[in-house]
Amino acid sequence: MQRAVTLAAHGLGSTSPNPVVGCVVLDAAGDPVGEGWHRRAGGPHAEVNALRAAGERARGGTALVTLEPCNHTGRTGPCAQALIDAGIARVVYAVADPTPTATGGARTLRAAGIAVEQGLLEEAAAEGNAAWLTSVRLGRPHVTWKYAATLDGRTAAADGTSRWITSAEARADVHRLRAECDAVVVGSGTQRADDPHLAVRVAADTETAVVQPLRVVVDTSGTAVAPGARVLDGAAPTLIAVADDVTPAYEGVETVRLPRAEGGLDVRALLAALH
Secondary structure, three states: OHHHHHHHHOOOOOOOOOOOOEEEEEOOOOOEEEEEEOOOOOOOOHHHHHHHHHHHHHOOOEEEEEEOOOOOOOOOOOHHHHHHHOOOOEEEEEEOOOOOOOOOHHHHHHHOOOEEEEOOOHHHHHHHOHHHHHHHHHOOOOOOOOOOOOOOOOOOOOOOOOOOOOOHHHHHHHHHHHHOOOEEEEEHHHHHHHOOOOOOOOOOOOOOOOOOOEEEEEOOOOOOOOOOOHHHOOOOOEEEEEEOOOOOOOOOOEEEEEOEEOOEEOHHHHHHHHO
16 A cells, blocks of 8 residues: 555646556556556546556456546546456545545445445555645645745845745756646745746656646735746746736736735635636
């Protein structure tokens, strides 16, 4: 299951709005014969990829999956049925699927005579799927707050001369994290001071093409994004959030108008719009 959790992480940033899932198939003797992960939304699920790798060796074996196998037909068929068809004798999954349309896989497997267990490394698997689980359970985006600071709590030189206060390794980490997100959000102050690009410049996983996140600028007054700003290039999609009482001068850029709150835009409204 630990291997399945590791495999699932390869899909971070490329499976939205689907979860990340990893699967390892053991043969009847308990030896690994196939593994896979969900690579992209609309593509084969982790169980299907692992079963394809295992072939006939899956018959009578065990499948370890980070998420309860799905029980519905969407852009792909139900994984519960794929496991039944492959002759799997036992399924162990970490996290129960909270999606009303997809849950029930365990019940289907048991009805087919397959032994089913749940909860192995549940915490680790749930942590890897935190963004998707937050979306499904709470109806809002999962938020990661990122900032860089010196040991004395500064984020830049007082005279504005500093460009980097972090190492090359730390900056590579930032792009890995950015590649795992659906959107990157900055405020108008950062936009004016830094003219950030916000696109992913380093691949998070060499085996998976990077899906560029949505670049979001919270520009309450509608004046922070100047013509020629780097977020307006074609490297990634961009959304500018402005107050609902402002008529922005932006042309050809997607905007969303949101209510004001103390100090700027209503953050809850922004999260709801992004969700």
